[in-house]
Amino acid sequence: MEINIRQWIVSVMILGALLIGGCAQQEATSQPPNLPTEPPVTAQAPDAFSNLPRLEGKAKVRMVIKGKPVIIEVDGTNAPITAGNFVDLVQRQVYDGSLFHRVVRTPQPFVAQGGDPQSKNPKADPQTFGTGGFIDPATGQERSIPLEITPEGAQSPVYGSPLQVARINQPPVLKHKRGAVAMARSQAPDSASSQFYFALSDLEFLDGNYAVFGQVLEGMDVVDGIQQRDRIDSAEVIEGLENLRSNNPSNGPS
Incomplete structure (x- = not known):
């Protein structure tokens, strides 16, 4: 579906209010940071991220929303940290009982x-709602994960920079197609924690700026019917849990 210029501009304005300001209250009230002219492009996950869960391969998550199931394929091949974080939070039951605060x-x-x-x-x-993230009981601090995007043709993700800022001309492997699942974040690229969103239509203008990590396989009609304040009844990993790798000993419900 093509987006005309007026709709595109409105969508960008919505994006500014919805995602960039939605993950951390301190970022929402601060001035946007100046972007570096030549930010470092990291081919492999830095040691600073070695304590984060990783998904080596794919997994499937069954999320029940208002009594109806949605099956999500989580792609750890192209977004290992982002996918690993999501699967880990599902395992911890972080999403059970949480609601959709913006639709x-x-x-x-x-x-x-x-x-x-x-x-x-x-x-x-x-x-x-929309300002919080997952507090890791092992550290007492909010867990943040890096912006992680794999360009087409690359063997590993780029970390910490939108592809345009990192001067990567290739489109990302994981795109904002209808039904895509991606991480919300503040203006800081490495500020995603637990908040995620479903793409309700093709959103090409988000590609390379926000980390897609999954796709709805079944139940898109359920996603289309989500209303603001609808709750997630439960979420569970139904396939691929053996692909999750975590160095955190407190890998359990919280």
Whole structure:
């Protein structure tokens, strides 16, 4: 589906309010950082990320939303850290009971975003939804993962920079096709934690800027029907859990 210029501009404006400001409150209230003119391009995950879960291969997750299943294929081949983080959080039951705090369908279908652990708390202020992430019980700190995008033809991902900023001309392997699953983040590239979104239509203008890590295989009708404040009943790994690698000993429900 082609996006006309007016719709594209509106979508970019929505993106600024929806994703860039949606993951960390401190980023949402601060001025955008200056982007480096020649940021480093990292071919392999730096040692700083060695403590993060990784998925070596693929997995499938069954997410139940309002009693209806959605099957997601998670791609650790092209997004090992991003996919590993998601599978690890599913295993920890982080998403069970959380809600979709932003759903945007006008002026065109855009995204359904959820995964803020704060939204599981019935006493939490709804105005804070979209500012939280996963607090790792092993560290007491919010886990952040790097922006991870594999360009077509590359043997490993680029970390820490959108492809355009990193001066990578190839499109990403994992694109924002309808049904894509990707990580939301603040303006800082390496700020994704637990919040994710479903692409409700083809969103080419996000390619190379946000990390896609999966695709809806079954239940896209369920995704299309998500309304704001709908909850995730449960999420479980139904295939490929043996591909998860984690150096964190506290790999369990939290």
